[in-house]
Amino acid sequence: MNPQATDAPRLDPRRAVPRTDAVLRDPRLREAAARLGEAPVKSAVRQAQERARQGAVPPGAVADTALALLPRTAGGLRAVLNATGVLLHTNLGRAPLSAAARQAVAEAAGPTDVELDLRTGVRARRGRTALAALRDRVPSAAAAHVVNNGAAALVLAATALAAGRDIVVSRGEMVEIGDGFRLPDLLVATGARLREVGTTNRTTPDDYAAALDDRTAFVLKVHPSNFRVTGFTRAADVTELAPLGVPVVVDIGSGLLAPHPLLPDEPDAETALRAGAALVTASGDKLLGGPQCGLLLGTRDIVRTLARHPLARALRVDKLTLAALEATLTGPATPTDEALTADPARLRQRAERLAHALAADGVDAHAVDSEATVGGGGAPGVTLPSAALSLPERYAAALRVGADPVVGRLTAGRCLLDLRTVPEPDDERLAAAVRSAPESAAGSASVSAAGSASASASASAGR
Template sequence: MVDSDPRRSIPRTDRLLAMPEVIAAGEHLNQTTIKAIIAEVQSAARSGEIPVAEVTPTIVSRLGSRSASSLIPVLNATGILVHTNLGRAPLSPAATQAITEAAGYVDVEMDLDSGRRSKRGTGAKAALLRACPAAEDALVVNNGAAALLLAVTALRGSTSANVASANPGAERQCTGATPSEIIVSRGELIEIGAGFRLTDLMTTTGARLREVGTTNRTHLADYAEAIGPDTSCLLKVHTSNFRVEGFTASADVGQLRTLADEHDLPLIVDLGSGLFTPDPSLPDEPDIDTALRAGADLVIVSGDKLLGGPQAGLILGRTEAVQTVAKHPLARALRTDKLTLAALEATITHTANPIHDALHTDPVHLRERTETLAEAVGAAVVDHDGRVGGGGAPGVPLPGCAVELPEECAQALRLGDPAIVARVHQGRCLIDLRCVPESEDQRVAAAIGKVLTSNHLGDHA
């Protein structure tokens, strides 16, 4: 009996490797990658996902389009500025150029004048201090969680006198053991994306969390009553991804500073989103300058949120506090690389910033762009509120508009070229241009037109 199973005719690996197109792909891809792509396509043919006849052209196509990285650039049409699933803040042209220039050998830890070793990240640190005059010193680590972990670890056992307290003469009676309690309000024990809880992070240091107050109301007296010989620091965390409204109360940084001075304790403030100074567009979003002037020893923020820079954890504050953190052995394990330092410095020192531009976009111009797109694809314009995202300004709408398409368009747009990520909401696919560079508008229109035509959805848009 003749076996008619077409899978037996799947081309052998050695024959596929000998194809001219595959050999040519070896100029930019290594053999491990090429063989992996061939194996994936062969496996897809064996499982019936693609016809056997499509094995060779599929391999050629994938090798031709395969870049060194598997990450796919996308256009963010969700209206969410800091979209964690899309890499948070897009870098500015200046930051992108800085990364390219820093990709080779650079003087990241060398004084070119003397030829000797120098301190790491001095340029980024200087830029941070210029942008935030209330900070006496600064340190950059690899993300916000690392900054908090390092701060609570390094300041355990450090008295406020060691970190430039306004009341250096104050003393606490201590048991002799390293203080291990971090006092924090119950209303600030937050969980962020992917189930990550700040409480779990802090307890990995061996510290104990002393929760005070209630979810909606925590008073200064609650902190005062909890302070004891095992208290290591006071911690205030900005509830960056949710809001508690109604019958609420909390102690501000200034009040906590007074209490910390009375008991010779360091005060750490984790703000998260990274505004240097107040922004009228986000009147309730706390900023670094205000927190430091109110008395925080250390303020912790992320670099890839409202700051608009690369992933980084920024620690700013009093000199003694920052130096205590910087000298801790864990700081070496959490330090950032030269590319991040270059991008961060460029983000701070240059004016162009995609996050800032999206936040302060002209609503009239945004509507004009949206109406032009809607007319080009035969769709309707609807009101749509953008969001900061990434744990910034929770619940604060950014009034705008979007092009309304059938929900079925969303997947096709994500898989197209360019890949466009829209918002799917209440059975609709919404294209919000707030975070899309205006130079891409025509490509977006062409991509939508192609999807509507191929799916015969134009009459329903």
């Protein structure tokens, strides 16, 4: 018998886990509580204590573990690196805001002169400087108005101009977009009646002309957005419809304000208005690269009618959106424009450099050619040459749930991280996320990759 043996019971290791009040005295956690609130900090501490009781972390690391579990902000949304190759990924919030727009939002977060003329001290028009910037970007627009999204822009137009009257629209433009959203349902809900003309693949100016009568409010042209009709087709353009004697409303969808050399088939606001459109509607968070909002550009009388309609109040945007929109319109190139115009050769160089660095750390990484898309319903069928990091498929799930989430896409059994949608300054951030993923990647193969494939291989075209 060992003379040093004792019958004294061993100390339960769970008793070494520090008490909650002791952990909360850590100055780092006190700072986090001031920033995030006490509830999330206490929740993180309880989770860390439970991990210590299970032996997953040492009792002395409870505070560090709790800090690692805390979110970066008090909000529930998490910043994500978009490596899908879809520039305007609907599930990831579409257009990322520029640095100028983010700064403008921060400046506008407190009290602002959103509806006050500081010189006179009297009430001023809401969003006046943002609307002026929008008109400057689209010279053919006599007036402009902004609502909270692209669908709202059409709702306001239909309600204010066509309630109880007819909207003439081609059968080929009665579209359904993302998440089962159908344009005809939206328009009918406003109290307007739809007068369908032509066929799915061919609608001529004569088809429109034959449908016009004293009940017609306007002719509507809708960009097909997320699909193309090819072959034996015919579509009347604005120049053919403008002389018919009723207003022509054009929904260009993706928010391109002027022609873009890389997207010759994408409709834009300036061209439509010059061709004779009375009103153009569009989204602000697509090719414009701004915040979610709906743009209305057109004649002074029509835009005034829309802005003064009672529904306009319910659809108006807040000061943060106005600030971000103005900075987008007046500031430097947006991340969307930079991604759209990125040099494929430079993208390949970045991919090779990252692959080489990661391979040196033992990661199965390769640089491969890739194809990116615009997304968000913009430029359907257009692909953009790109380059990507190719990783084993199991990385897809591990990167999504990492401390710094990365969303890629699955192609031929590999996880591709497309660099056209990753700003170059974020390359090291991307590499760090990949390096930290292998510890969980080995166990993530059982995690379904279907979510990654559906969320990242394509973008919803919803407006």
